[in-house]
Amino acid sequence: MSPVATTGEDFISVYPNTAPPIEALPYELVERKGVGHPDTMCDAIAERASRYYSLFCLEHFGRVAHHWFDKVMLYGGQADIDYGRGDILTPYTVLFAGKGAYRCGEQEIPLVDILRRATTDVLSEVTTGFDPSRHLRVECGIVDHQGAGRGHSRYRPRSTADLVAIGDPTLKSNDCNLLHGYAPLSRLENAVLGVERLITGAEFKAANPDTGWDVKVFGSRREGRFGLIVNMPFLAAGIESFEHYLHRKEQCHKVVAAYLGHVLGEEPELLLNPTDRNGRPYLTALGSVADTGDVGAVGRGNRVNGLITPMRAMSIEAPAGKNPLDHTGKLYGVLAHQLAQEISELTGRAAETHIFTSKEAPLSRPDEVVVRLTDWSGEAEAGLEARIRETVTASLESMDDLTRNLIESGVTMW
Template identity: 70%
Template sequence: MTAEHLSTVRILPDTSADIEDLPYELVERKGIGHPDTMCDAIAERASRRYSEYCQKQFGRVAHHWFDKVMLFGGEADIDYGRGDLTKPYTILFAGKGAYTFGDQPIPLRELLFEAAAEVLSEVTTGFDPKRHLTVQCEIVDHQGAGRGHSRYRPQVLDDLIEIGDPRLVSNDCNLLHGYAPLSRLEQLVLGVEQYINGAEFKGSNPDTGWDVKVFGSRFGEDFKLIVNMPFLAAQISSLEHYFARKLQCEEHIGAFSERLLGTRPKLLVNPTDRNGRPYLTALGSVADTGDVGVVGRGNRINGLITPMRSMSIEAPAGKNPLDHTGKLYGVLARDLADEIHRETGLPVETHVFTSKEAPLGAPDEVIVRVLGWEPDAEEEARLREIVERSLADVSGITTQLVSTGIVMW
């Protein structure tokens, strides 16, 4: 933090209604096999693979933007007892990145293919990258006007910025938000999707697909879930078999929901089959039949879509982890809310605003709102200390992102 640019930190009492006290609540989650979520995961995996390669080879991370990923779905031959992908998925990467460091090539295209292949193999059943994947690379290394050094055509080590370098500044103007804790409905929606796509459920129900979308609503104390969950066509022999298997899975999902929530929500699984057509896929995703996915159209950084909460519109997946504050401060806002909630035991909202070129450790404003908090000088000092400690360690978020990425799925 510099004397020229200091953060304004405000700790405020929040007098608005708790989310649990609202008469109505809506939550959504797009599961790991949804085309939009696939794009988020691929973009983030590509950034990690590229960053790890640069760290290993050069000791620093080359600047890059892999956050413009699109998935064009394939084509499938599907019928009872049969499900084959006849036309591959196409993954389009657009953005900016370095192809070389001095005279040393960076295998960018190979790293992008590996990232896409890894993710798609993890979130489908029977995916073979050699047959089922094509990658179109539109990453450019053009240099921006007025740049003092070559970001995308680095020649010497000083053209690459080290993690934690005090010269790092915000790449953009950004507004980020976080909150804690999750409401009961949010925990339910998140937990149900993770359960369906988790090892236990998939081990018992290997004929289920991965493109799981969960919608939750709460009216007072009445909870409702709508779950879209495909089945693998090759493992379903008839319409009667499909409905029998759906009923068995519905019972598993209902029992899990009851354990998690303490009461069984009203549950509707696969409303699309009310027209008499089963929800069948080849590999477990609607991407099998041509659906398109795009980065940033799905879950926010906490893995949920929560229209009744403060939500950032930033699409962090695939963004440069060194200085893009739309990514870094999204993690910061989320983690700050979690830590301050643990400290106070009260619901917390965090809001971070930064202008372009502000030092990474000094966003323009950090606002913390604590629901039901009675202002107290001693506790306010502790909360400010938490904020300041977090701002002083933004480079720790970069290190975390390079090693583990963002988890929104």
Template identity: 30%
Template sequence: MSDKIFVETVRTTPTFKKRFEFVERKGLGHPDTICDLVMNKISIELSKLYLKETGMIQHHNMDKTMLVAGQTENKFGGGKILKPMKLVMGDRATTSIDGRQLPIGDFAITTAKSWFEKNLRYVKDEHVEYQLELGKSSGQLRSIFKSPKSFASNDTSVLVGYAPYTETESVVLGMEQYINSKKFKAEFPASGEDVKVMGFRNGDCLDLTVAIAFVDSFVDSQNDYFKKKRQMLDAITEFGKKKTPLRIHAAINCLDDERKGIDGVYLTVLGTSADNADSGEVGRGNKANRVISPSRPAGAEAIAGKNPVSHIGKIYNAMSFKIADEVHKNVMGFDEVFVWMYNVIGMPVNDPKAVVVQPITKNNSEITTSQINQINEIVSSNLEKMDEFCKKLLSEQIEIA
């Protein structure tokens, strides 16, 4: 395996030392995040169903999905739903084993309904319609799963991870989690789950632009909306100042306009813009480390909904970040670490064609033989424990969005 692990020193300025940085986080109720989390949950539960019914996980991928926005009539004090959202669930699954049909479609819908019920306070059964576009897996791809001890890669892909989090990434992630926390919702029940945080760092100044979908049943009037908005902004600013030494400037719902009445405020009925204003897709949400960082390298594969034992678009997506984090924490002398993982369809998942580790050394010093040896040990150890890692993906011990 060591002949497939490559270490290359990168001589450049690490992200946290650059003057400018951009980071985004799409929260729990954002339409893109809904698609990611719902379809990932379906993949996980479907994998468990396959294990129960057939003794092993079968071929499936649940990563081609769109949430089509509904239509509402917003009103201070509580609006109404005119047209429900529609979740179009697509891609491929193994629908029968040895001539025995499996109820994949019904199972997917039931799992999606359960996710909405547990995660979005105001979304009920009648607020979402479901359209199934799940086709039957091809025979060639299903054949990968006939030998459970050595799954072949489902795709040809290259994925990349990095470490550590920058201060900006930590603040943006923490800010969304704070706004969607039980504590914040108890204090500000008008705040919906659809939260987006965009951070722009210029030196030691961090500009945070936050979008929060207000739930109209908790807003009595235009004046009440702007009062609650100011109170939320104060809480958010205070949280940011406690979390980071960076100088914080925050703003909420920047499209608001007091001159336009109800059309000048960000109201929803269900706490998500998907009830009226915005559709969503798998893969347009957060990356495998739960933020979107245009300042860092990124692979092209969505992590959500892919098969947890054969699709490297999921497995390597998550593992590359894990390896990068372990290298940064355990090998002294690196400011930043990038890890690229590459494999070809049909090759064993635990035997990638290449793993390229690119550390940025402190002060651009030369990488040492000892550091290279430590990196090789970390990468090899992770590849040897691939089955254990996949089980953690299946048991949701690894957060993906």
């Protein structure tokens, strides 16, 4: 279907999905970059910065100043690593580029402080032993320059009257966007997502405090045979020798294998830390390859549902850090997956959702919403189709709830 603007209820379409279900394909590939991966760190930092900035504005102005902080890059540091020790010699550098307001009228917005606090909080959560006073340098490239075609800069509000309230009916799409979502996850997708969450979860970390956070999981399925590769660093300070490393790796391998056997109902092929086949252990200082100079950037990692799924419909938007009021690359990206989940539960079928919006379209009225369902019989299910349309319409008419959730509670998009 071509992305052409429509009128009335015609903008919502429900079609059968004639493609084979993902589980019926003979081959499937899935990847996840863990919370300690530099790319994932940047997504989390960008979104945390947007949340903190929005919360400050709501507290002081009752409205949110326009901004986008979705151009975050992390330059890794330098570390001295050997058995029994891991020290950071050169700090991480986190660079923010984008646009935002530094004041509203005479009231200053402490933007640089907000960016540093967001960065410190995220990196403290996804590393071990992080000390921002020694391990972090933040560079702010946020500008408040005027945008094209605007009477005055939305990044230099003269008073709160220049700010937009959450749920303002005049809010319109900030860009042209194509977004996609699907549900439910396949068995392989659930396994890949679950393994990373297991390793970076509180229970595993309490039992294995010498493990790092930069976990990367690759999963494949050939017919009914599953295979997973898991990259998981260890903290150098806790590893005494290569033999000790191999021993600890084998202990962790057993935990991960037992988990996979439980979620898949069978024992898959599992390779843990293939990088050490060259005789060098996977050791880090704080738990991430960012310790030794690796670089991360927003949008280079997981999609909104936390996975990289090349065999699925997948948005290429980088939602983290975007304005939560009207940037539909963020709003509709989250909504597409939420709608797919709701519609899948409503119909008992696998669902895909596709949302297209042009710039300046009302938030409640994108140009097109397409729902595709497995085993859909069309006219024979007119009553169910009406309920699907009602679900889509209700969600679009309550975009303010999604915005509040993004700001107040936070929605993980990586």
